[in-house]
Each structure stands twice: as C-alpha cells, then as structure tokens.
Amino acid sequence: MRFASYILTGAAACGIIGFIPAAQAQTSAPAQDEVADIVVTGIRASLQSAQNIKRNSDKIVDSIVAEDIGKLPDINVAEALQRxxxxxxxxxxxxxxxVAIRGLSQVLTTMNGREVFTAGGGRSFNLQDVPSELLSGIDVYKTPSADLIEGGIGGVIDLRTRKPLDKKGFTFSASARGRYSDLADDVKPMASVLVSNSWDTDAGEFGILVSAxxxxxxxxxxxxxxxxxNGRSDIIAGQTVNTPNGSYQPAIKGNRRRIGVDGIVQWKPTPELEFYGQVSYQDFRSIQTQFGLNIPTNGRTAVPGSATLFDGTKDVESIxxxxxxxxxxxxxxxTYDENFQYSGGVTYETDKARFNLDASYSTSKNTLYYSELDLTGVAPLAQQTVSGSVPSMLLSGxxxxxxxxxxxxxxxxxxxxFKGDMWAIKGDAxxxxxxxxxxxxxxxxxxAKRGMDFTPVRFFQTPGTAAARLNAAPYxxxxxxxxxNSMFSGSGNINQDFLVADPDALRSMDSFNAIRQQLGITAQVGVSAPGxxxxxxxxxAGYAMAKYGFDLGSVPVDGNIGVRVIRTGLNVTGNRLDAGQTVxxxxxxxxxxxxxxxxANIRFKLxxxxxxxxxASQVLTRPGFGQLAPTLTLVPAQNTGSSGNPDLRPLKADQLDASLEYYFSPTGSLYLAGFYRNVQNFILTGTVLRNIDGIEYSISAPTNSNQGKIKGVEVGGQTFFDFLPGLLSGFGVQANYTFVDSSTGTSIAGLSTPLTDLSxxxxxxxxxxxxxxLSARLAYNWRDKFLTGLFTNNVVTGLPVYRKAxxxxxxxxxxxxTKNVTLSLEGSNLTRSKTHxxxxRETLVGNLEQDDIQVLGGVRVTF
Structure with missing residues (x-):
C-alpha cells in the first residue's frame, strides 16, 4: 500500500471549489449553454449545486448545499451530515x-478552509456548536490533496459560510420557529437573521454580511x-452463572442553547484584487439535571431459588x-463552549496566476460543572428482571x-x-x-501555533464515618x-417515587459550599494540582502540487499530484504518575x-x-491533547481513573480510493465508490490496577497499537422523476448505502475487533x-449494530459490547x-428510536435509552 502511494506520489490538488450557477445543466458545454436561462430554486437547486461540486472537484467529495438562504436541512451540522x-x-x-467518515472518527474540521476546533481533550470541532442557518454548504473531502490542511485520516469537513459578493445587492432573510420536545413537554424558540449588501463605488466593489x-x-x-x-457460583448450585451487577437509572432533563454570529467584509478595489475579513462566534451551553437510583448487587445475597435463566444459557433473566x-x-x-474565530487576507488573480495570503486567530473555552449529592439506604428486597421492553429493578420493604x-x-x-487558542498564517500560489x-x-x-491548558477541580466526600453515616432526617x-417520575411512560418496572437532592441548590460554588458546611464536611473544594x-x-507545512490533463486516446484524463511536508513540534508540561509511584x-x-x-488523484472522463x-494518498492524525496529557484523574466514587501518555505517536494511514460516477441529468446521478485504509499507530485504551494512597484503582491509559484496516463500498444516487406527468413530476429520491469492514488490535493480546462506533x-x-x-422531504437513516467497547470481568476477558441496529x-x-414568505413544519426522531x-449476546442486557420526539414549526422571510 505504501509502495502504491509513493508510485503515484500524489498530492491531491484541491482546486477552487465553488458554486456552479444553479441554472446550468451538468452535461457537455453546449448543453449547458442551451439551458443557461433556466432558473432553478429550492431543493432542486440545492441538489444540483451539490452534484456540480461532486462532479467538478479534482478529488472525491460529497456536499450539502443550501442554495436558498436558511434552508440547510437539519438543525446542527452533525445532523445535516448524517445524509x-x-x-x-x-x-x-x-x-x-x-461524526465518523468511512469508519474513522479522526476528522479535521475547517471553516472556509481554516482549521477550527473546540477546546477539550481532543482536537476536533464540536459540530453541535454551529447552527446550520449560518452555512451555505458543507463539503466532505474523502480523499486529501496537498493543499488541504493535514490532520484528518477520516477526512476533512469544510463548513462554508455565505459571502456578501456571492450575491450582489441587498439580501435579507429571517426565520422564527418553535421546537416542541415531547418527553420534556416544552416548547423553545429558534430564530435567525441574515443581512447582506454590496455596492459598486469609485474605490471598487464593497460588501458586508452579518448573520446570526x-x-x-x-x-x-x-x-x-x-x-x-458478573460471574457467580453462589446463585445456582454447581453452576457459574452471569448475573447483572445491579441497575443504574438516571432520568435526565435539560435545556440547550446555541448561538452563532458571523460577520464578513469583502473589498475588491479591482477585479483582480480582493481584501476580506471575517469574525465568527459560537456559543453552546447545556444545562442538565438528572435524578435516579443506583442499585449495585455485587456481593449481595440472592433469595434462594429466585434466579431463572434464559433458555439454553447461563445468563440470569430474573433474580x-x-x-x-x-x-x-x-x-x-x-457544559459551556465558547469559540471565536478572527481571520483576514488578500487574494490577487491574473489570467495566469493566483495568490492568497490568509491569517487567522482562534480562541476556545470548554467548561464542565458537575455537582452531586446522594442519599443512601438499605432495601430488604430487590427484584430484578432484565427481559421485556423495559428491564425491571424494584426495591421493596x-x-x-x-x-x-x-x-x-x-x-x-x-x-x-479547558482553554485553547491557535494562530495560523498561510500563503498559496x-x-x-x-x-x-x-x-x-x-x-x-x-x-500554526496551538496551545491548550487544562485545570481540574475535584471534590469527593461522604459526611460522617464509615461506621456511622449521617441520618438524613435533620437535613x-x-x-x-x-x-x-414518569420514565418510560411511567413504567411500573422501576421505582419512580423516591427522594433526591435538589440540583439547583448545588449549582453555584457558594451554595455548594453552604451545603458542604451544613453537612459538617471540613474538606475544601479546590484545584487538583496534579491534574x-x-x-x-x-x-x-509546505506543499507542492501539479495539476495535469491530457487525452488517453479518446478519453480525457485530468487530476493532480503532489506532496505535503510537515514539521511538528510539541511541548507537554504537567505531572506524571508512573507505575510504582504514589507521588x-x-x-x-x-x-x-x-x-x-x-x-494523487486521477479522473477518466469516459x-x-x-x-x-x-x-492514492497518505494522511495523518495527531493524538488528542487529553491522550497526550501526562496527568492522572481519579474518580473515587467508582475506584477508577484515567491518564494520558505523552509518548504517543501520530496515527498514519495509507489510502486507496476509487469512484465511478454517472451524471444523467442536472439533478440526477449514480455512483459506486470503494475505499481501503491501512492505519498504523491506532490508539487503544488499556486498563491496569494501581494502588494509590491505600486504595486500588482501575486506571485506563492510551497506547499505540500496530495497525487497523478498513475497507468498504458506497453506492448511491439521486434524481427527480421529471418524466412523470403533471404533479407527479415533483417527486424525487436520494439514497445511499455504505458497507464498511474493519479490524484493529486491542489492549488484549491476540484479540482483534472492528473499530468502535462503526456499523x-x-x-x-x-x-x-x-x-x-410546496416542498417536502421524508428522510430515514439506518445503521447496523456496532461495537462500543470491550468488557472484562471475573469470568471473561474482552467481552464485546454492542449497540443494536x-x-x-x-x-x-x-x-x-408568497415568493418571500415560507411556512415550515418539521419533525425529528418520529419513530422514537431507542438505544439497546x-x-x-442479547441475553446479557446492557443499556436502554430513549430521547424526545421533536416537532418544529415556523416562518421564513427572504428579500
């Protein structure tokens, strides 16, 4: 594979990807001229523009385009990408x-070609942070080119915002919607606005756009x-059977708020010269409360004769x-995310040359506040049944x-x-x-220079003594x-009515400390310096790339070839706890x-x-900052912990891709694509037991493995049925199917598994x-079962944990x-998908989870 990459020597030429006018057809040049006066709008225009981008790109790319302002499907970027x-x-x-592209979650996100990120333990950008209304489109690059920023072995996702000179003159768009969530039983507002204008002046063209x-x-x-x-031999005489080690039952409710603001200025003093500047802001917060029961049963005495097994197994069904x-x-x-991006640059074009100089600065903050207060008790009897639509665990007595x-x-x-920032400057010619x-x-x-700082606060105390806990009545x-108290439609399979702490009284540090003092806890909340x-x-980084084109007999051939060279310097400071150390x-x-x-990329126009x-190409992804961090984080309540590894090596992958594409109309196409990835230095998480201050902790830490392999096929297409008569000609369809087969080593010697979270x-x-x-869309997204991790207990090592399809x-x-006013009605998760x-095997039941059905209604105005 490496030999093949070097033979092609590739540097996939990115080229300038932009909108092909929606009025143009997608056949030969004469056919385009024949239909140049046709105006296409709405969903058709969006599909046509996306198809044009895919067809004319010099690499394998898929796009989502909002040809009409404010009509990018779905609410946030991640949801739009699922299509x-x-x-x-x-x-x-x-x-x-x-998001994972072709099985790999190591994805680089850019905005208008500039790298963006959300501060945290990883390197990625939280795609939930961006409201979809701010974007004109999203491009997903599945094969690289030398001029694309390195860092995504899965691919590159480029978020494209609107620019004032893309559409000359004055433009105004605004929308207002309400969103109802049925489990939360609440309606929340959504709104957006875009104002753009451009002018022809004696000093040239000038444009400004603001959207929010x-x-x-x-x-x-x-x-x-x-x-x-948990394997136990004291339940049924003469057998070791698998019993669940308890039940954890959180009911969660909350509110999320997402704000996005974008401002762009363009000035073209001459047709060849352009100056631009952009400021973008994203603010995301999730305020969440959760209540529930935690009922561990390890070591508890079973009622004699109460255990039943699933037929033909040693797996307990009820006990x-x-x-x-x-x-x-x-x-x-x-949780709170706050991101700023500032950028500016200049572009100069002549008939034979193009130059661009671009500088940017980004800052990001990610903050988590977690507070919890528990009540404890002893129930005379606990009855558990794991079969049925809702697993049962009932306390009585x-x-x-x-x-x-x-x-x-x-x-x-x-x-x-978490706090992070990045300076970047790049020049292209x-x-x-x-x-x-x-x-x-x-x-x-x-x-580029990027920094990340992390400061943790940790506090875990139980008032009273182990022998004499505080009676709750005085408090x-x-x-x-x-x-x-109405989980799973008020199911009687679990206890719904019990007493809990009030989370609102725990949220602020002042009120938390007041309760801590009220309970007689003298230990202080403070920064965990070792963390x-x-x-x-x-x-x-530097790159060189050549674009070429020639005729191979009667077949036109074009493409690009090049190389990107990067020097990476890393400095890690912190506190490291090696094996055998307690300090x-x-x-x-x-x-x-x-x-x-x-x-390298090559295209044959058959x-x-x-x-x-x-x-063919080679790509890399650097380890996440949390993975590189030398620090140790402990969770005393669970006797677990995690640490990073500053010695990790970057992931590298050799890639081969092929795509056969047939474009039979301006909005109609079929494609068949195949891909192969050979990834070295996959990062795996292993677990070791370590005694710290007299307590045995299970510590997880990342290490590099040997390699992983991913191969697969994509097939899909889209069309409108224009040949049908009358109103029937308005029907159309989009469909695609992906098969991905993967294998990688694990932290358990000799055991290979598929990649996690990959169907x-x-x-x-x-x-x-x-x-x-009238326009309408009904979209169904389905994925097969996938591996979520490996489990080890006293009976098995490396038991796979799956989520069902x-x-x-x-x-x-x-x-x-009217031509300016549109009413909309939308629904999401209409079949209430559940996590299982x-x-x-399915008789060893794990997690059951369900989320809201959402309904949105609103109005959009555009001038």
Whole structure:
C-alpha cells in the first residue's frame, strides 16, 4: 500500500471549489449553454449545486448545499451530515454529535478552509456548536490533496459560510420557529437573521454580511443501565452463572442553547484584487439535571431459588436479593463552549496566476460543572428482571418517600476548565502552465501555533464515618420528591417515587459550599494540582502540487499530484504518575517529528456523463491533547481513573480510493465508490490496577497499537422523476448505502475487533417532493449494530459490547405563501428510536435509552 502511494506520489490538488450557477445543466458545454436561462430554486437547486461540486472537484467529495438562504436541512451540522454516504453520526441527547467518515472518527474540521476546533481533550470541532442557518454548504473531502490542511485520516469537513459578493445587492432573510420536545413537554424558540449588501463605488466593489442564529431546545432522556454481567457460583448450585451487577437509572432533563454570529467584509478595489475579513462566534451551553437510583448487587445475597435463566444459557433473566444497599442522586451537569474565530487576507488573480495570503486567530473555552449529592439506604428486597421492553429493578420493604429511610451519601464536585487558542498564517500560489500535459503548479506554506491548558477541580466526600453515616432526617430541607417520575411512560418496572437532592441548590460554588458546611464536611473544594497540564504545538507545512490533463486516446484524463511536508513540534508540561509511584513527578517534555504525505488523484472522463476517479494518498492524525496529557484523574466514587501518555505517536494511514460516477441529468446521478485504509499507530485504551494512597484503582491509559484496516463500498444516487406527468413530476429520491469492514488490535493480546462506533451496514433514503409552492422531504437513516467497547470481568476477558441496529426518521414540509414568505413544519426522531446495548449476546442486557420526539414549526422571510 505504501509502495502504491509513493508510485503515484500524489498530492491531491484541491482546486477552487465553488458554486456552479444553479441554472446550468451538468452535461457537455453546449448543453449547458442551451439551458443557461433556466432558473432553478429550492431543493432542486440545492441538489444540483451539490452534484456540480461532486462532479467538478479534482478529488472525491460529497456536499450539502443550501442554495436558498436558511434552508440547510437539519438543525446542527452533525445532523445535516448524517445524509452523506459513508458518514455515521453518534447521538447526544437526541441530537447529532460525533461524526465518523468511512469508519474513522479522526476528522479535521475547517471553516472556509481554516482549521477550527473546540477546546477539550481532543482536537476536533464540536459540530453541535454551529447552527446550520449560518452555512451555505458543507463539503466532505474523502480523499486529501496537498493543499488541504493535514490532520484528518477520516477526512476533512469544510463548513462554508455565505459571502456578501456571492450575491450582489441587498439580501435579507429571517426565520422564527418553535421546537416542541415531547418527553420534556416544552416548547423553545429558534430564530435567525441574515443581512447582506454590496455596492459598486469609485474605490471598487464593497460588501458586508452579518448573520446570526439563536436556538434553544428542551430535552429529556430516560435511561436504564442494567449492570454489567458478573460471574457467580453462589446463585445456582454447581453452576457459574452471569448475573447483572445491579441497575443504574438516571432520568435526565435539560435545556440547550446555541448561538452563532458571523460577520464578513469583502473589498475588491479591482477585479483582480480582493481584501476580506471575517469574525465568527459560537456559543453552546447545556444545562442538565438528572435524578435516579443506583442499585449495585455485587456481593449481595440472592433469595434462594429466585434466579431463572434464559433458555439454553447461563445468563440470569430474573433474580431477587436480600438487604441491598442503594443510593438516590440529584445531579447538576452543565457544559459551556465558547469559540471565536478572527481571520483576514488578500487574494490577487491574473489570467495566469493566483495568490492568497490568509491569517487567522482562534480562541476556545470548554467548561464542565458537575455537582452531586446522594442519599443512601438499605432495601430488604430487590427484584430484578432484565427481559421485556423495559428491564425491571424494584426495591421493596422500605418507604422511599420517608427521609428517615436514608443516610447522607457522597457529595461530589467536578469542574473542568479547558482553554485553547491557535494562530495560523498561510500563503498559496498557483501558476497556469501551457503544455500538453501540465496545466498548473501550486505551492503553499502554512505556519500554526496551538496551545491548550487544562485545570481540574475535584471534590469527593461522604459526611460522617464509615461506621456511622449521617441520618438524613435533620437535613430534610436539602431533598425533595423525584420530579422526573414518569420514565418510560411511567413504567411500573422501576421505582419512580423516591427522594433526591435538589440540583439547583448545588449549582453555584457558594451554595455548594453552604451545603458542604451544613453537612459538617471540613474538606475544601479546590484545584487538583496534579491534574493541571499545558500543551503547545507548532507546525510548519509546505506543499507542492501539479495539476495535469491530457487525452488517453479518446478519453480525457485530468487530476493532480503532489506532496505535503510537515514539521511538528510539541511541548507537554504537567505531572506524571508512573507505575510504582504514589507521588506525581513534574515533567516538561519536548518532541519533534517530520511527516511526508504524498497524494494523487486521477479522473477518466469516459463519456460526457460517466467518469472514473482513482486516488492514492497518505494522511495523518495527531493524538488528542487529553491522550497526550501526562496527568492522572481519579474518580473515587467508582475506584477508577484515567491518564494520558505523552509518548504517543501520530496515527498514519495509507489510502486507496476509487469512484465511478454517472451524471444523467442536472439533478440526477449514480455512483459506486470503494475505499481501503491501512492505519498504523491506532490508539487503544488499556486498563491496569494501581494502588494509590491505600486504595486500588482501575486506571485506563492510551497506547499505540500496530495497525487497523478498513475497507468498504458506497453506492448511491439521486434524481427527480421529471418524466412523470403533471404533479407527479415533483417527486424525487436520494439514497445511499455504505458497507464498511474493519479490524484493529486491542489492549488484549491476540484479540482483534472492528473499530468502535462503526456499523458494518448503513443507509439513507430521502423521499422528496417539490412542485410549485410546496416542498417536502421524508428522510430515514439506518445503521447496523456496532461495537462500543470491550468488557472484562471475573469470568471473561474482552467481552464485546454492542449497540443494536436502529433507524432515525425525520420529515419536513415547506409552503411558499408568497415568493418571500415560507411556512415550515418539521419533525425529528418520529419513530422514537431507542438505544439497546448488550454484552456479547442479547441475553446479557446492557443499556436502554430513549430521547424526545421533536416537532418544529415556523416562518421564513427572504428579500
């Protein structure tokens, strides 16, 4: 594979990807001229523009385009991307969250070609942070080119914002919507506005655009986490059977707010020269409360004869226990993201050359506040049944609404403070060449300096002593009846009515400290000094790329070839705890390495409608900052911890890609693509036991593995049925299917598994209708089961944990009341998809989770 990459020597030429006018058809040049006066709008225009980008790019790319302002489908970027073939999206409280491209989650995000990020332990940009209304489109680069910024072995996602000179004159667009979430039973507002204008003056063309979006969403999630299986020989005589080690039952409710602001200025004093500046801001917060029961059963005495097994297995289906300790919890968990991007530059173009100089500065903050106060008790009887639509765990013999039934449990406060910034400057030059083969030469340099700082606050205390915990009755004012007592439609399979702490009384540090003092806890909340770390990274990259074109017999051939060379310098400071140590050792470590990334793309235009692409390349992704961090973080409540590894090496991948594409109409196409990835230095997480201050902790830490392999196929297409008569000609369809097979080593010697969070099979189908003032879309997204991790207990080592297959149904309908006013109605998660996980086989039940059905209605005005 490496040999093939170097033979092609590739540097995939990015080229300038922009909008092909929506009025143009996508056949040969004469056909384009024949239909140049046709005006295409709405969904058709968006599909046509996206198809044009894919067809005319010099690499393999898929796009989503909002040809009409404010009509990019879905609410945030991650949700919009779930419609693209080869992309699988994880869910976070019912919203699109993380993204993997062709099985790899190591994805680089750029905005108008500039790298963006959200501060945190990783390197990625939180795609939930960006309201979709701010974007004109999203490009997903599945093969690299030398002028694309390195860092995404999965691919590059470029978010494109609107520019004032893209559409001359005055433009105004505004929308207002309400979003109803059924489990939360609440309606929250959404609004957006865009104002743009341009002028022809004696000093040249001048344009300014300002856009903003505000989104709120109420959400609720019901979860029952059946405890991981535990091998026990004291349940049924003469057998070792697998019993769940308890049940964890959080009910979650919260509110998310998303704000995005974008401002762009363009000035073209001459047709050849342009100056520009842009400021972007994203603010995302999630205010979340959760209440529930935690009922561990490890070591508890089973009621004799109460255990039943699933037929043909040694897996317990139902069981009862005597005298089970449990806890109830009230939790406040709030997260905040705040990102700024500042950029500016100059572009100069002549007939034969193009130059661009671009500078940017980004800052980001990510903050977590977590507070918890527990009540503890002992129930005379606990009855558990894991079969059925809702797994059962019921406590009896105790009044859960009587404060006298409880003692005060653990009090926890965790705060994470991530801060990051990045300076970057890059220059690009392109020169057209007149020769039979060579068409242009492209060169560029990029310097970037990125820093990340992390400061943790940790507090975990239980008042009283182990022998004499505090009776809860004197502190009744700190607790209340569980307000989220209708989980899974009020299921009687779990206890719904019990007492919990009030999270609102725990949120601020002042009120938290007041409760701490009231409970007689003298230990102070403070910064965990051993957990502080800082990482600085400087990169210097240069590339050279050639674009070529020639005729191979009667077949036109074009493409690009080039190489990107990067020097990376890394400085890590913090405190490191090595094996055998009980006191962390300060470290200040520097490292440097050079990377050479060749790439090549070639396209064969087999006919006006049919083209074949081939690509070979090498790519890399650097380890996440949290993975590189030397510090150790402990979770005393669970006797677990995690640490980073500053010795990690970057991930590298050899890639081969092929794509056969058939374009039979301006909005109609079919494609078949294949891909292969050979990844070295995959980062795996292993676990070791370590005694710290007399307590045995299970510590997880990342290490580099040997390699992983990913191969797969994508097939898809889109069309409108224009040949049908009358109103039927408004129907259309988009569909794609992806098969991905993967294998990688694990932290367990000799064990290989598929990549985590990767489904082998997935597909998207969208039924579309657009005719006159009416447009509608019904979209279904489905993915097969996938591995979420490995579990080890006293009986098995490396038991795979799977999430079952699931589908997600969305729908929307828009009605143009006038040419300027549109009414919309949308729905998301209409079939209420549920999360089901299991340990190796479905009789070892894991997690059950459900999220809101959402309905949105509103109006959009455009001038």
């Amino acid at each position: 693209v073939s080869g992309i699988q999206v994880s869910r976070d409280r019912g919203e699109g969250g993380g 979006a505000y989104q709120e969403r109420a959400f609720a999630t019901d979860i029952i986490n059946v405890g991981a299986p 009862s226990y005597n005298n089970v300790s449990f806890s109830t919890f009230g939790v406040a968990r709030d 105790i009044d859960l609404n009587n404060i006298a039934s409880y003692t005060i449990g653990a009090m926890t406060r965790n705060e994470n403070y 392109s020169f057209d060449i007149e020769s039979p083969i060579l068409k242009s030469l492209n060169f560029g340099l990029r310097w 009744a004012d700190l607790f209340m009846a569980n307000p989220l 502080i770390y800082s990482i600085d990274e400087t990169t210097l 962390p050792t300060p470290i200040d470590m520097d490292s440097n390495y050079m990377s050479v990334l060749p790439s 006919s006006d409608e049919l083209q074949l692409r081939l690509s 082998k099979h997935s597909f998207n189908v969208s039924a579309i209708y657009e005719k006159g003032p 699931y589908g997600w149904l969305d729908a929307s309908i828009n009605l143009d009341v 996980t299991y340990y190796g």
